[in-house]
Amino acid sequence: MKNNPPQISIVIPVLNEEKSIPKLLSHLKTNISKSNFIKEIIIVDGGSTDNTVSIAKENGAIVISSKKGRAKQMNTGAKKATGNIFYFLHIDTFPPKNFDALIANAFLKKQNVGCFQMKFDNNHLFLKFFAWFSKINHKICRGGDQSLFISKELFNSLNGFNENFIIYEDNEFISRVYKEHTFTILPQKVKTSARRYEKIGIYKLQYYFGIIHLKKHFGASPCELHDYYKKKIAIH
DSSP states (O other), X not given: OTTSOOOEEEEEEESSOTTTHHHHHHHHHHHSOSSOOXXXXXXXXSOOSSSXXXXXXXXXXXXXXXXXXXHXXXXXXXXXXXXXXXXXXXXXXXXXXXXXXXXXXXXXXXXXXXXXXXXXXXXXXXXXXXXXXXXXXXXXXXXXXXXXXXXXXXXXXXTSSOTTOSSSHHHHHHHHHHHHSOOEEEEEEEEEOOHHHHHHOHHHHHHHHHHHHHHHHXXXXXXXXXXXXXXXXXXX
């Protein structure tokens, strides 16, 4: 391992996130460990029409362009990344203190793929209940808001994210991971925004997510999942 030290490339897909970019990049800088295993922070822009790109560059991130769609954007970021660990992060998810060291230590223990547990920035009991399940090591309890670290080698062996999925791309990818590899859940927690729950309604949005999971379980295509998402969630 001495010849192959952990070097983390953070990959963040964005679209019109000028308000969120400064907060996340500032958080990352102040919560990196003294060892600093971060090789680079890559912002993958899907065609923003606001000041997302310029603000990201001003805050020291590498910015690259991609076709719109989180799977496409994350794959594009992975191709650009030069670290031997990829850390895929959503714009409204904030990793714990010393997150880079925690990921690096997992990598050194040959834990090549995993995530953190999760909590919301809202103390509603229903959200606390669902966040609690993020400690359970089962694919049904996974999601992109928990963030995802994975070795470059393993990511490439799985051929990256399936770009047919406009939504559900994280779940589909992690389902493939669980079939053949040991998935690690670190006990520390990321904090993710409940803004969509607050906008649509906590119970209503969780119901919609549940239906999406059921549809996928019973064989719905990526297009069918996206159509349901557009009708029930994206309209808000």
